[in-house]
Amino acid sequence: MDKKPSHARTVIAYIVLIILTFLCLFFFYILIVNATRSHPEIQKGFSFIPGHSLMKNLRSVLNDANIPVLSGIKNSLIVSSLSAILATYFSALTAYGLYAYDFKLKKPAFVFIMLILVMPTQVSAMGFINLITKMGMLNTLYPLFLPSIAAPAVFYFMYSYMQSSLPLELVEAARIDGSNEFHTFNRVVIPIMKPALAVQAIFAFVSSWNNYFIPALVISENNKKTLPILIAALRSADFLKFDMGKVYMLITIAIVPIIIVYIALSKYIVAGVALGGVKE
Amino acid sequence: MAGITFKNVVKTYDNGVTVVPDLNLEIKDKEFVVLVGPSGCGKSTTLRMIAGLESITDGELYIGDKLMNAVAPKNRNIAMVFQNYALYPHLSVYKNMTFALELAKVPKDEMKKKVQWAAEILGLEPYLDRKPKALSGGQRQRVALGRAMVRDPEVFLLDEPLSNLDAKLRTEMRSQISKLHKRLGTTFVYVTHDQTEAMTMGDRICVMKDGIIQQFDTPQNLYDHPCNLFVAGFIGSPQMNFVDATVEKADGGYALCFGAARIVVDRPELAEYEGKMVVFGIRPEDLHAEPAFFGKGNVIDAYIDLDEMMGSESYLYLNYADQKLIARVPARYAKRAEENISLAVDAEKIHIFDKDTEKAI
Numbered sequence: 001m002d003k004k005p006s007h008a009r010t011v012i013a014y015i016v017l018i019i020l021t022f023l024c025l026f027f028f029y030i031l032i033v034n035a036t037r038s039h040p041e042i043q044k045g046f047s048f049i050p051g052h053s054l055m056k057n058l059r060s061v062l063n064d065a066n067i068p069v070l071s072g073i074k075n076s077l078i079v080s081s082l083s084a085i086l087a088t089y090f091s092a093l094t095a096y097g098l099y100a101y102d103f104k105l106k107k108p109a110f111v112f113i114m115l116i117l118v119m120p121t122q123v124s125a126m127g128f129i130n131l132i133t134k135m136g137m138l139n140t141l142y143p144l145f146l147p148s149i150a151a152p153a154v155f156y157f158m159y160s161y162m163q164s165s166l167p168l169e170l171v172e173a174a175r176i177d178g179s180n181e182f183h184t185f186n187r188v189v190i191p192i193m194k195p196a197l198a199v200q201a202i203f204a205f206v207s208s209w210n211n212y213f214i215p216a217l218v219i220s221e222n223n224k225k226t227l228p229i230l231i232a233a234l235r236s237a238d239f240l241k242f243d244m245g246k247v248y249m250l251i252t253i254a255i256v257p258i259i260i261v262y263i264a265l266s267k268y269i270v271a272g273v274a275l276g277g278v279k280e
Numbered sequence: 281m282a283g284i285t286f287k288n289v290v291k292t293y294d295n296g297v298t299v300v301p302d303l304n305l306e307i308k309d310k311e312f313v314v315l316v317g318p319s320g321c322g323k324s325t326t327l328r329m330i331a332g333l334e335s336i337t338d339g340e341l342y343i344g345d346k347l348m349n350a351v352a353p354k355n356r357n358i359a360m361v362f363q364n365y366a367l368y369p370h371l372s373v374y375k376n377m378t379f380a381l382e383l384a385k386v387p388k389d390e391m392k393k394k395v396q397w398a399a400e401i402l403g404l405e406p407y408l409d410r411k412p413k414a415l416s417g418g419q420r421q422r423v424a425l426g427r428a429m430v431r432d433p434e435v436f437l438l439d440e441p442l443s444n445l446d447a448k449l450r451t452e453m454r455s456q457i458s459k460l461h462k463r464l465g466t467t468f469v470y471v472t473h474d475q476t477e478a479m480t481m482g483d484r485i486c487v488m489k490d491g492i493i494q495q496f497d498t499p500q501n502l503y504d505h506p507c508n509l510f511v512a513g514f515i516g517s518p519q520m521n522f523v524d525a526t527v528e529k530a531d532g533g534y535a536l537c538f539g540a541a542r543i544v545v546d547r548p549e550l551a552e553y554e555g556k557m558v559v560f561g562i563r564p565e566d567l568h569a570e571p572a573f574f575g576k577g578n579v580i581d582a583y584i585d586l587d588e589m590m591g592s593e594s595y596l597y598l599n600y601a602d603q604k605l606i607a608r609v610p611a612r613y614a615k616r617a618e619e620n621i622s623l624a625v626d627a628e629k630i631h632i633f634d635k636d637t638e639k640a641i
Contacts, residue, residue, distance in 0.1 A: 102294070169366035172333050177380035177431075178354035191370035 031255075034248040042244040057249040064246075067230050068223055069253065075141060076209055076226045077257070082145040083208035084201040088158075090149040091200070092193055095158035096185055100171050117152035121213060129217055143218050144226070148208070154200045161196040162189075198268040206258055227254040282344030282434040282467060283309040284330060289339035291325055291491075299325050300491040303339070312461045312468040314482035316475060317514070322491035327437050327471045331360050343435060359428030360437040363444065365420045367412040367427070374408040377427045384431075391430075398426040401460070418449045425460065436461075438470045442477065454480055475515050479503070487511050509559060509638040512631055518564050518595060520631070521605045525560045527553040536560050536632070539601025543578045545627050549641055553634075558641065561631040564595070564606045569613035573624035580623055582607075587617045596621065 034042055037051030061069055098110055132143045166189060174184040190197070212228040219225050225233070231254060234247055262269065284307040291300040299322045307313045315323040328334040329341060332353035341348045348356055359380075367376050374395060381391045399405045402422040412420055421441060428436055438457070442450045458481050461468045472478055478485045479499045486496045487510070495507045506512035512520045525536040525543075533546040534554065543560075550558075582598040582605060594614035598605040598621070607623055615621045632641045 167364060167366065169362045169364055170368065172331075172353075173360065173362060173366040174368075174379075175333070175353045176331060176358065176360050177427075178383040179379075180354075183383070188368055194370075
């Protein structure tokens with residue numbers, strides 16, 4: 001075996017990977033460095049060396065009465081966590097319904113859900129706002145997590161995962177063992193679906209954490225705002241009071257939970273990419 | 281404990297396909313009944329109807345004397361062992377076995393006793409804390425049996441439970457299931473497509489084809505007196521030889537003529553077939569190469585296409601008058617391929633079938 005070409009390939013692969021890694025991490029580094037620098041320092045141009053204004057920036061973010069960061073974090077955590085739980089549990093439940101039962105409208109139901117999948121949020125936004133206004137949910141957190149119950153993309157993922165990993169014999173065995181349908185779902189199906197649930201929970205958490213569009217339409221009260229709205233509010237603040245260090249600090253605070261989630265659960269995320277599509 | 285009765289049961293799927301057109305079957309209490317037949321013959325559907333996993337389109341199903349048509353599986357007091365074991369992968373062997381008991385709110389000590397009892401019989405004691413993933417195929421199958429046993433059901437349903445095991449383990453599990461049946465004294469309904477399993481395990485065997493029961497009888501009767509061509513061909517390995525023959529009148533009865541052979545049988549019921557074609561069947565072991573059988577006549581000279589030496593006996597694949605035959609003869613009387621051999625047809629063991637209706641005459 002001639003080893004030279006494979007050696008060259010390894011080198012090229014590493015170079016490409018290093019460039020990609022740099023592209024990914026560089027912006028995080030700049031963000032964190034800038035969060036430690038003062039507004040005038042940042043205006044001078046970028047630097048690789050951290051500044052000395054970390055605490056000052058942090059204090060000015062936390063003490064700004066117009067930008068309730070702590071309640072923002074709390075709201076974001078509530079909304080994202082509930083979104084993740086609702087999206088995964090109810091999508092798995094829906095997928096299970098279509099996978100394990102035979103009923104007349106099974107195919108149309110599946111097609112209908114797939115049609116919702118291709119519908120952009122913006123199209124239905126006006127109707128959505130009308131609906132929640134009539135329901136008296138404007139300026140509450142409910143409209144931010146309740147719609148996660150209907151998550152067609154998560155449903156489709158769960159459905160494919162069930163096809164590959166949930167033999168119907170198990171469900172039948174549970175039925176014969178005396179388990180009712182909900183008990184079967186909670187005690188037999190959910191544990192088998194754990195890897196898929198974990199992956200989708202992460203994705204649902206992150207996308208809800210980053211969501212700006214719907215919260216911006218629904219929430220106007222300061223103490224109900226989620227982090228993305230607060231960041232936007234800070235950026236569009238009065239020009240005279242504009243402080244870049246403060247903006248970078250707030251963004252840093254906003255991405256910390258996401259980074260923690262990704263680092264802690266990277267194993268599931270990598271596995272999740274391959275999940276679902278594979279059929280044994 | 282209970283028997284099972286099917287009365288004019290029909291199963292039609294939503295797409296209009298009828299897999300079981302009209303089933304009448306009575307399984308006695310404590311009996312071991314094997315449903316056997318080729319794929320798609322409706323045997324699994326029949327079993328699943330007993331379990332309540334398939335709805336019944338028409339007719340009545342009784343377990344004991346209770347009508348079960350609309351009763352949910354969990355209320356039928358049955359236990360089922362699936363082909364792929366269907367063990368809960370996230371639960372330990374112990375938890376798998378207590379799953380149903382917990383739902384039935386059985387007290388903890390009783391639960392423990394029952395699991396201990398089943399584990400002891402099945403040799404599962406060392407594995408109670410393991411997950412199914414960490415068990416071999418045979419062990420998993422035993423857990424599936426144990427899970428059924430602890431429930432103390434009225435009826436045991438087994439859906440091809442051995443088909444995923446290797447040959448040696450299958451033989452071992454076969455005897456273990458038979459022993460279990462004797463020990464538990466419960467009604468067993470066992471589905472398989474393997475006629476060896478059916479013959480060795482069943483008190484009675486129900487041979488099915490296209491959703492219709494062909495014959496429901498003891499293994500010995502099925503083997504000795506198959507009611508039609510299908511049953512005759514399905515039961516027995518190697519399968520029965522079938523030859524088209526003409527019926528002619530002869531001294532002492534009627535003669536079945538094919539090629540140069542004229543086999544005289546004393547069967548008055550052949551009168552109406554005189555001059556007509558029938559199918560005559562003979563089991564491979566009823567073609568004798570031992571000279572002791574030659575005295576009675578009915579000897580044919582056949583050409584051996586292929587021989588399979590099995591040790592104590594030999595399977596000879598023969599060509600006689602352009603018909604293919606298989607003979608099973610003691611090894612020391614066998615000849616090799618491409619030779620001729622004389623074989624005596626045991627006229628008393630002959631089966632004769634109507635060519636049109638395929639029914640035994």
